[in-house]
Amino acid sequence: MSNDIITINKTQSIREVSDIIKDKNIRHVPVVSGEKVIGMLSKVDLQKISFVNTVDGDELTTALYDGLNIEQVMTKDVKVVQKDDTIYDVATILSKNEFHSLPVLENEKLVGIVTTTDLIKYLVDQY
Secondary structure (H helix, E strand, O other), rough: OOOOOEEEOOEHHHHHHHHHHOOOOOEEEEEEEEEEEEEEEEHHHHHHEEEOEEEOOOOEEEEHHOOOOOHHEEOOOOOEEEHHHHHHHHHHHHOOOOEEEEEEEEEEEEEEEEEHHHHHHHHHOOO
């Protein structure tokens, strides 16, 4: 898991979150209210809401960014794992669902995020 977590809150703008995802070169970001995870937002989620896309290198500009808010776009029913869950547990959840990241909690506190890329890197390190 990555424990250098970048989070967003529901009051931020879609455009601001898009910039964070691009600038930090990440694909998934937990949405928090205080310390509680209330959603997840991904680069793919932002691409799905694109009304008018123009591609300028890696930049995606979207006409709808200013008309929507985080709560309208984020995934709300977020599955989470606990810090002491096994890699098998994480792999099982990710393989049975259509998302590619899970917030990692220690009790109720966000302590990391694990992605399918993290699992692949782990497997590669084993060989």
